[in-house]
Every structure is written in structure tokens, then in C-alpha cells.
Amino acid sequence: VGLYVDNVPYIDKSAFDFNYADIERIEVLRGPQGTLYGRNTMAGLIRVHTKSPFSYQGTDVRLSAGTREQYSASATHYHRISDKFAFSAGGFYGYSGGFFKNSFRDKKIDKMDEAGGRIRAICFTTENLKLDLTVNYEYSDQGGYPYFYTGTVDPEKEERSQYIVKISINDKSNYRRNLLNTGLNIEYQANNFVLSAVTGYQHMKDRMFLDQDFTEQDLFNIEQKQKLNTISEEIVFKSKPGKNWQWATGAFGFYQWLRTDAPVTFKRKGIDEMIEGNVNDIFANFPPNVPSMSMKVNNDPHLLVNDGFDTPTWNGAIYHQSTFNNIFIQGLSFTAGLRLDYEKNSIKYDCGSDINFDFKVYKE
Numbered sequence: 001v002g003l004y005v006d007n008v009p010y011i012d013k014s015a016f017d018f019n020y021a022d023i024e025r026i027e028v029l030r031g032p033q034g035t036l037y038g039r040n041t042m043a044g045l046i047r048v049h050t051k052s053p054f055s056y057q058g059t060d061v062r063l064s065a066g067t068r069e070q071y072s073a074s075a076t077h078y079h080r081i082s083d084k085f086a087f088s089a090g091g092f093y094g095y096s097g098g099f100f101k102n103s104f105r106d107k108k109i110d111k112m113d114e115a116g117g118r119i120r121a122i123c124f125t126t127e128n129l130k131l132d133l134t135v136n137y138e139y140s141d142q143g144g145y146p147y148f149y150t151g152t153v154d155p156e157k158e159e160r161s162q163y164i165v166k167i168s169i170n171d172k173s174n175y176r177r178n179l180l181n182t183g184l185n186i187e188y189q190a191n192n193f194v195l196s197a198v199t200g201y202q203h204m205k206d207r208m209f210l211d212q213d214f215t216e217q218d219l220f221n222i223e224q225k226q227k228l229n230t231i232s233e234e235i236v237f238k239s240k241p242g243k244n245w246q247w248a249t250g251a252f253g254f255y256q257w258l259r260t261d262a263p264v265t266f267k268r269k270g271i272d273e274m275i276e277g278n279v280n281d282i283f284a285n286f287p288p289n290v291p292s293m294s295m296k297v298n299n300d301p302h303l304l305v306n307d308g309f310d311t312p313t314w315n316g317a318i319y320h321q322s323t324f325n326n327i328f329i330q331g332l333s334f335t336a337g338l339r340l341d342y343e344k345n346s347i348k349y350d351c352g353s354d355i356n357f358d359f360k361v362y363k364e
Contacts, residue, residue, distance in 0.1 A: 002033065002041035005048045006120070006134055008183030008200045009039050011230045011254050015181055015202050019116060019138060021062060021074040021092055024051045035321035035337025038198075038234035038252030053078040053086035054122060060090075069097025076118075084124045091117035100146035104168040104216050112142035116179075132185040137178075144173045147214055171211035171221050178205045197235045200254075204228040212264070219270035223263055230256040246323040256313040266303040275303070276357075291361050298356040310348040317341040 003010040010016060027047040034040045059077045064070075076090025093115045098108030116138030123131045146167050180203040187196040206226050213219040232254035239247050266275065276297045283293045297303075321337035 001043045002037060002039050002045040003048070004037065004045065005181070006050055006132065006183070007185050007196070007198055008134060008181070009037070009198070009232055009234065009254075010181065010202065011039065011200070011232055011256060012202060012204065012228060014177075014204045014206075014226075014228065015179060018136070018179075018181070019092055019094070019114065020048070020050060020118070020136075021090060022050045022060065022076045022078075022088065022118070024049045024056075034317075034339040034341070035319045036248055036250075038232070038236075038250060038317065039254070039315070040317065040339065040341050040343075050120065051078060051088065052122065053088040053120065054080055068099055069095065071095045085122070087119070087121040089117070089119045091115070098143065100167055102146075102169060103166045104170055105172070108143070109146050109167060109169075109173075110143045112140065114138065114140040114142075128189045130185075130187045130189075132187070133183070135180075135182045137180050139176075139178055141176045142174065144175050144208070145210060168216050169211040169214055170216050170218055171209070173210050173221075175208045176206060179203070193237060193239055195235075195237050197233070200230075200232040200234075202228070202230040213270070217269060218267045219274065220264060220266045223265075225261045226258065228256065228258045230254060244325045246325065247321065249318075249320045251318050253316040254314065258309075258311045258313070260309040260311070262307040262309070264305045264307065266305070268299075268301050271297050271300070271303050275355075293359070293361050296358045296360070298358065300356060303353065303355060305353040306351065308350040311345065313343065313345045315341070315343040 003016055005018075005020075026049070029045040029047070031044055032042050033045040034042065037045055056078050057080060059075065062072075062074045064072050072092065072094040074090065074092035076088060078086075078088045080086035094113070096110075096112040098110040098112070100109050101107065102109040116136070118134070118136040120132070120134045122133075125131060181201075183198060183200040185196060185198045187194065204226065205228075208222075208224040210222050210224070212222045232252070234250060234252045236248060236250040238249070239245065276295055279295045283295075286293070317339060319337065319339040319341075321335065323333055323335040325333045327334055
């Protein structure tokens with residue numbers, strides 16, 4: 001599914017979770033739209049349109065409050081300076097006190113703060129040429145993660161008995177995200193066609209810290225950091241409405257850089273139980289004719305396992321669609337389209353760790 005906001009494509013799904021207070025309308029186009037829009041959208045397309053400062057004037061203020069310490073506030077101002085220039089600017093803040101309690105710390109585990117702002121400027125340099133610039137930035141800081149497990153198997157009854165275990169983790173987990181979306185739409189209106197060029201840019205930087213054993217025990221955790229940059233360009237040449245032959249031709253491309261670092265840290269107890277203990281369990285199950293073996297991890301307080309991923313993606317496409325209206329009879333139409341699309345994904349993975357251990361073989 002593709003997402004467009006004011007004709008700017010949002011390439012990565014990390015940008016789909018956004019907060020806008022000035023939405024005018026939302027269009028949902030079902031089914032493949034690959035012959036009308038840049039990114040290949042096999043399952044449909046969502047188009048979000050915000051209020052234009054040329055047609056909407058004034059200041060919108062929204063305040064809300066709810067149970068569980070739910071608060072939010074936003075304000076957006078729309079101003080038309082002249083017949084050639086108008087802008088809108090606004091910001092928002094939201095807070096959630098959370099719903100789930102971490103019984104280990106006796107505090108809510110899923111509190112959240114979020115804030116951001118958006119600027120849009122529209123300028124008509126000539127009667128037929130329009131520049132439309134949008135810049136949107138958001139920051140969120142949320143606690144995590146209220147996960148728990150249910151169910152266990154009773155070996156005597158050989159059936160599953162359902163119960164819910166309290167959320168109780170020792171490491172404070174959270175997720176923080178910085179998200180920037182910006183785009184410039186240059187549109188030229190001729191007598192018989194419309195030519196537009198849309199340049200988009202997305203930047204996302206986040207950090208997730210997770211107590212990965214989800215227990216009170218000090219076993220291991222993970223810290224995942226992502227840094228994403230995406231630039232896209234879409235050029236569309238299409239007919240104006242009102243004629244029996246409606247057509248659109250476009251070219252689209254994007255390049256995305258994504259770096260992910262996800263180091264895992266094993267604590268001392270995690271080293272003893274999950275590494276040393278598992279290895280020695282394997283040795284204990286060897287056949288009797290195999291010499292006995294054991295491994296002892298030296299007394300390091302932590303074991304760091306570094307994981308790094310570089311996953312660049314680039315895409316190029318051209319597409320065309322023609323619709324012939326009122327064929328033979330009024331109201332009968334025929335539509336045909338074609339898309340040529342090439343997308344390449346690659347991954348470069350690096351993982352490494354230093355571990356000090358003793359390995360012994362016992363011969364009987």
C-alpha cells in the first residue's frame with residue numbers, strides 16, 4: 001500500500017505513523033495503482049490532503065484530555081499574504097500516562113511523549129507555475145515493552161492451562177524516534193496538460209532499548225539503532241480533465257540508505273545460563289564413547305555481540321495509463337496501462353564478538 005501526503009510519496013513504512021492536525025480529506029484508491037503513481041502500489045493507495053492556506057484562513061487550536069493521563073494539544077495557523085503566496089505553520093504535543101505497569105519497578109511501562117511541527121508554503125511564481133513546499137518533523141519517546149506470555153503445559157493433565165504472567169522486567173526499555181519528511185512539488189499548468197515534478201526526502205533516526213529476556217532476571221538486552229535517509233523524484237505528464245481521452249505518463253525513482261546497529265549484551269547470569277549452560281548441556285548428551293567435555297566462560301561481567309546491517313535500496317520506473325471515455329455509448333470507458341519497474345535490495349551484514357573461555361576434555 002502506498003502513501004502520499006500533498007502529492008509527496010512516503011517511501012518507508014517508518015513514516016506511515018504520523019500526526020497531522022490539518023487534514024482536509026483522505027482518498028483511498030483500491031487495487032493496483034502502479035500505472036498512475038510513482039511507487040509500485042499493488043494493494044492500493046492512500047492520498048492525504050491537508051488544508052491549503054489559499055482556501056482556508058485563520059488559526060485552529062485543539063485541546064483534548066482523557067483517562068489514563070491522556071493529553072494532547074495542537075495549533076495551526078493559515079495565512080494568505082497575497083494572491084501569489086500563502087503559508088501554514090503549526091505544532092502539536094501529546095502525552096500518555098500508559099496502561100500497563102511494570103511490577104518490578106512499580107511504574108507504568110508504556111508512557112509516551114510526542115511533539116512536532118509542520119510548515120507548508122505555496123507560491124505562484126507565474127500564473128501557471130506553482131511551488132508547494134512542505135516540511136514536517138516529529139519526535140516521540142515512549143516506554144516499552146508491555147509484553148507478557150500466557151499459557152503453560154501441565155505434564156500431568158497433558159493440556160494447556162491459561163494464565164497471564166505479570167509484566168516484570170528489570171531493564172528499563174524504551175523507543176525514541178526522530179522523523180523528518182519534506183517535499184517540493186513544482187507544477188506547471190498548460191492549456192492541455194499538467195506537468196509536475198515532486199522531490200521528496202525522508203530522514204529517520206531511532207533507538208530501541210529492549211530487555212530481551214522479558215523477566216526480572218539480569219540475562220541479556222538489545223539496543224537497536226537505525227538511521228535512514230531516502231530521496232525520491234517523480235515526474236508526471238498528464239492530461240487535463242474534461243476530455244474523452246484521459247492519459248498520464250510518469251517516471252519515478254528513489255534511493256534509500258539504511259544503517260542498522262543491533263548489539264546484544266549478555267549479562268553475567270545470561271552468560272552462565274544461556275551460553276555456558278546450553279553448550280554444556282549439548283556435551284552432556286554426547287554418546288558414552290565420546291570423551292567428556294566442558295566449557296567455562298571466564299569471569300567477564302558482560303559479553304557484547306555486535307550486529308550491523310547496511311541495506312540500501314534503489315528503484316526506477318516508468319508508467320503510462322490511458323482512459324477512453326464514452327466509447328460507442330455514453331458512460332462506457334476503457335482503461336489500459338503499462339508499468340516497467342526495477343528495484344534492487346542488498347544487505348551487508350557484520351557480526352562479531354570476543355569471548356574468553358576455557359575448553360576441557362576428560363578421558364576416562
